[in-house]
Amino acid sequence: MNKKTNPNTSANTRRLLPMLLGVVVILLIGALVFVTTKGKASETGELDQLPNYTDVKGTIVVDGLKYEKQPHLGSEDAKVKVIEFADFKCPACKKWTAAYLDTFIKDYVDTGKVQFYFMNFAFLDRDSYLAASAGEAIYHQSNEKFWEYVHKLYENQGDEGKIWATQKFILGFVKDNIKGIDYNKFEQDLKNHTYMYDVKEDFKIAGSYGVNGTPKFMVNGKLLPDSSYEGLTAAIEAATSDSK
Numbered sequence: 001m002n003k004k005t006n007p008n009t010s011a012n013t014r015r016l017l018p019m020l021l022g023v024v025v026i027l028l029i030g031a032l033v034f035v036t037t038k039g040k041a042s043e044t045g046e047l048d049q050l051p052n053y054t055d056v057k058g059t060i061v062v063d064g065l066k067y068e069k070q071p072h073l074g075s076e077d078a079k080v081k082v083i084e085f086a087d088f089k090c091p092a093c094k095k096w097t098a099a100y101l102d103t104f105i106k107d108y109v110d111t112g113k114v115q116f117y118f119m120n121f122a123f124l125d126r127d128s129y130l131a132a133s134a135g136e137a138i139y140h141q142s143n144e145k146f147w148e149y150v151h152k153l154y155e156n157q158g159d160e161g162k163i164w165a166t167q168k169f170i171l172g173f174v175k176d177n178i179k180g181i182d183y184n185k186f187e188q189d190l191k192n193h194t195y196m197y198d199v200k201e202d203f204k205i206a207g208s209y210g211v212n213g214t215p216k217f218m219v220n221g222k223l224l225p226d227s228s229y230e231g232l233t234a235a236i237e238a239a240t241s242d243s244k
Helices: 007-048 091-109 126-139 143-155 167-177 183-191 196-208 229-242
Strands: 080-086 114-120 216-219
Touching: 080 091, 080 229, 091 114, 091 143, 091 229, 114 126, 114 196, 126 143, 126 167, 126 183, 126 196, 143 167, 167 183, 216 229
Parallel strands: 080 114
Antiparallel strands: 080 216
């Protein structure tokens, strides 16, 4: 036997459904707003941790290239000194390093012809400054580990147009990839921006010599007009002949 449906019950159900749907929609919107706000807060926090040149205290005096303060490869007795000016976010710097650096070291550094230096020209964005500061912190612990940092950071380079070299990224990257340094000291130096003065000093020095992009190369104090490998090796051979 079929039971009759109570018309009052059906009416109540119809009235409750829109209310319940409204509550669900409100809860979903609230959850979405919470997640979005949390994400933006996290992103803002990471941006706040990035250094800025205007925050660097102290007067920077541009007085020569200050080779003695730069990461280097090769013999001090080499007649030719080559400087690469680079930004760790620069795709062309990554490409040059991957294509030519090992060959360059084999042909010119290991043979005693060239002493090779790295100078920061961090200009693409504020995370460029942080990546450079991290490199300086590692260099002040170990020149050898600095070059390991160069290779591995380029291998893990993010999008040039995005902020990717954040404090969180760099701390995790160094912890996982650069062994044999005092990590706690590195972390402290990075968070305190200990070597931002050095990064800004490099930037000011490079600019005073006409550097306006990366990568750029200098041979015995002369900035080369282009960054081609052929142009660099030709300048080295010319400088080698001049020094005889």
